[in-house]
Amino acid sequence: MTSDMEFSGRHALVTGGSRGIGRAIAAALKRRGATVTILGRDEVTMRAVVAAGEADACAVADVTDTTAVDAAVRQATQRAPIDIVVANAGAAQSAPFGQTTAAMLRAMLDVNLMGVIHIAQAVAPAMIARGEGRIIAVASTAGLKGYPYVTAYCAAKHAVIGYVRALAAETARTGLTVNAVCPGFTETDLVEESIATIIQKTGRPREAALASLTKRNPQGRLVQPDEVADAVLWLAGRGASAITGQAIAVAGGEV
Numbered sequence: 001m002t003s004d005m006e007f008s009g010r011h012a013l014v015t016g017g018s019r020g021i022g023r024a025i026a027a028a029l030k031r032r033g034a035t036v037t038i039l040g041r042d043e044v045t046m047r048a049v050v051a052a053g054e055a056d057a058c059a060v061a062d063v064t065d066t067t068a069v070d071a072a073v074r075q076a077t078q079r080a081p082i083d084i085v086v087a088n089a090g091a092a093q094s095a096p097f098g099q100t101t102a103a104m105l106r107a108m109l110d111v112n113l114m115g116v117i118h119i120a121q122a123v124a125p126a127m128i129a130r131g132e133g134r135i136i137a138v139a140s141t142a143g144l145k146g147y148p149y150v151t152a153y154c155a156a157k158h159a160v161i162g163y164v165r166a167l168a169a170e171t172a173r174t175g176l177t178v179n180a181v182c183p184g185f186t187e188t189d190l191v192e193e194s195i196a197t198i199i200q201k202t203g204r205p206r207e208a209a210l211a212s213l214t215k216r217n218p219q220g221r222l223v224q225p226d227e228v229a230d231a232v233l234w235l236a237g238r239g240a241s242a243i244t245g246q247a248i249a250v251a252g253g254e255v
Contacts, residue, residue, distance in 0.1 A: 006237055008033030011080040013073070015063055015119055016089030017055060018045040020188035021138060024225035025086050025232050027054035032233065037076040039063070039119075040089065063089045063115030066122075073122040081130065084236045085123050087116040088138040092190060094149045094197065105152040112156035117163060124167075124176060131175040134236045137164050138228070139180040144247060144255045157182075161247045168245030177244035181231045184251030185213045187222040219252035 012029045016022040017038025026049065030036045036055040038046050046058035057079065059072035076082060091111045093104055116137045127133025142150060143157035161180055168178040185191055191213065198209040214221055228250050234240055235248070249255040 004031075005033035006233075007084075010083040011035045011037070011076075012084040012086065012236070013037045013039060013059075013076055013082050013119075013123070014055075014086045014088055015039045015115065016138075017086075018042060018049050018058075020190060021183065021186060021225045021228050022086070022088035023049060023054060024229040025088060025138075028226065028229040028233055029084070029086075029236070030054055030056070034084070035080060037079065037082075039069075039072050039076070063087075063118055064110040066114075066118045069118040070122050073119070077126070081126060082123050083127075083132070084134045084136070085119055086136045086138065086232055086236075087119050089115045090138065090140075092150065092153050092194070094153070094194070096149055097151050100152050105155065108152040108156040109159065112153070113159045113163065116160050120163075120167065120178075124171070127176045128171060128174045133176040134240075135167070135176065135178045136232055136235050137178075137180040138232075139164075139182045139247060141182050141184045141249055141251050141255050143180070144182055144249060164247065165245045172244055177235070177241065179235045179240075179243060179245065180247040181228055181235070182247050182249045182251065182255070183228045184217050184223050184249070184254050186228060187224055191222065217252040217254050221252065223250055223252065 012034045014026045017026040018040045026036050026038050037057045038055045039059045041062050043060045049055050059075050061068035061072035139160045140157045142154045143161040164178050164180045195209045231250050
């Protein structure tokens with residue numbers, strides 16, 4: 001059993017922590033005693049999360065900009081060394097393969113893959129030097145299987161899983177662990193946008209649009225952000241020190 005304050009004295013940095021899965025993860029870590037810094041582009045929204053008591057501080061940066069990420073990490077480190085990083089920031093675009101442009105592919109790689117790489121490069125050296133750390137990427141079931149109409153997104157998320165596995169193998173004896181959680185369709189603003197797109201393109205009612213997503217989950221429902229957060233808490237905990245290089249699906253048995 002884990003203590004209610006398991007993460008007391010540990011500093012966690014969550015990218016994309018102002019909404020959806022990232023906000024749920026930040027709040028869960030905060031409830032368990034961690035000092036939590038959220039990183040994102042929208043300072044107003046992040047300050048609202050801090051004001052709600054779901055994080056302690058925020059740092060403004062676009063994860064696609066390595067200089068901005070480095071500066072934000074230095075800012076956060078002034079509070080305390082970073083023990084846990086959750087690389088959650090991401091974006092999704094959909095289009096048929098024939099309409100998927102090089103620019104779309106680069107955009108998906110920049111935010112979903114390079115966003116993970118930039119934050120990992122910024123925090124891993126200090127973690128390795130201290131002999132302990134946790135890097136957890138929020139990937140997707142799209143990193144474990146293919147979906148139609150999101151070839152660029154799937155390519156980026158598959159690359160995240162490959163990066164996690166390679167970095168984990170390279171750092172396995174350092175005390176740093178590197179893992180990914182792979183949610184299925186989760187009840188977030190991002191999925192609401194997908195539902196709206198389906199409605200716009202097909203004219204189907206919302207219930208039918210939602211059903212087209214939930215049918216992929218054998219449990220017949222959307223995953224909840226707190227369920228993803230629970231998986232992250234486990235990977236971030238002391239008891240998961242032997243878990244590295246893993247891509248754990250939180251998807252009701254879809255994968």
